[in-house]
Amino acid sequence: MQIIEKISNMQSYVKKNRLDDKSIGFVPTMGYFHEGHLSLMRIARQKCDILIVSIFVNPTQFGPNDDFDKYPRDFDRDKKLCERENVDAIFIPSAEEMYPKGFIAYVDMDGDMTEVLCGKYRSRHFRGVMTVVSKLFNIVQPDIAVFGRKDGQQLALIRRMVADLNFPIEIIGGRTIRENDGLAMSSRNKYLNSEQRKSASALYKSLLLAKTMIENGETDSFEIIAKMKDFISNSGDFEIQYIDIVDADTLKPVNTVQNKVMIALAVFLGETRLIDNIIV
């Protein structure tokens, strides 16, 4: 397994494999792996000759009050886990390598899709995500790239960006991997104390509650969201940022549930922001 820090070295590595007619699978990450990340690697591993994983805690997608500085990092552990998943190369550039002095180009998305859900509260977040993903796509030139469905809005926006800007890349969404009590795996779960960790299982339970309501014929989004809010508020010391029901593809808010919807939420437990979603 190769560890590559320089963009130019990554480009040479990719070029060589392209000339050998190897297909390239790519899993972009911020590191500090859990089973969710590993499941994405396994999807890509099965579909491609060469598996490249990037580890880059991208400064441009964190806001001034976000947890960039304390975001968990453990490269030695990540490296061992990559070896176990038969990763061919880890790309781990520095921030200076990715954003040299004078950097000014950005990929941004207009309109509603970025202004709902997380976008309402993290205004520059998706601009940072789209820009770094575009850069990584151009550097790694993968045939397929795998993203987790836990970041549901991110996945929908990346699919849209890939279509709009004509990246010749197939995007695959890997299912959300959960702890035994249903909590979606996240590198940020390590911030939770034991009491918070216990109550955090209410998030997925509230999503299942919504799912059951819809399956039983409830179509009124306000009704469903109200029940979810009640349930979460009674389950621990949560501060709810949003609970929304949106069209699964366009992310437009839905008042009456008819087609495929994404039910998505973001809450704070103390300082820790957690997100989750299901598609019904």
Next chain:
Amino acid sequence: MQIIEKISNMQSYVKKNRLDDKSIGFVPTMGYFHEGHLSLMRIARQKCDILIVSIFVNPTQFGPNDDFDKYPRDFDRDKKLCERENVDAIFIPSAEEMYPKGFIAYVDMDGDMTEVLCGKYRSRHFRGVMTVVSKLFNIVQPDIAVFGRKDGQQLALIRRMVADLNFPIEIIGGRTIRENDGLAMSSRNKYLNSEQRKSASALYKSLLLAKTMIENGETDSFEIIAKMKDFISNSGDFEIQYIDIVDADTLKPVNTVQNKVMIALAVFLGETRLIDNIIV
């Protein structure tokens, strides 16, 4: 020579040639060719196995008062000229093909480089240019792409975008091709009546005047620009939009000429907007 209208067909064409280890040269244009365009094709032709030319009058880079509707088009003539230059494929997509319903992704540049020169007067122009160039790069996947130096700010911004977003593409600037009296060739020159056409030669002469002043030791940008304005105003019925002296790479305005500068201008002759520049 192939004529390709669909993005998916272009992608197949590129894929096939990539598998055959062919290098790809690319000249993006808005059509209505003059010697300037043909000179760019000749540069790319010499350096690559496959030469692809795109013809697309890109709506997103025209402002509401610009000349999108009346921009000159003549595909039959363009096709013949491409055949003569041994072009392998013309890519000529429709606006609906390039910007389908729901399109929301854009490539934009922050800061000074887009807010000087033409950017001051055509606010969304470069966002449109950067977006369509990114799309074309992803569709055509060229090894090299050739742009004219007449659009000096555009070329500097594309170089910056390619570096920032890590496109694996070499950008080549082709020298400005001029009429016998010095007027830079442009598809828009056809808008000029015979009197306007005659006085238009003053633009290049004013640039040469500035060059001579600098070569003779003048370093004060204000002094140089004042002389140019005098010269142009005395040469015809011009409305000067801007004359600026900027750093040739960063496009930052320069008060005292020391390093390599771009002297750039935009004027109106009647309804017709003309631009030109030289690097000294």
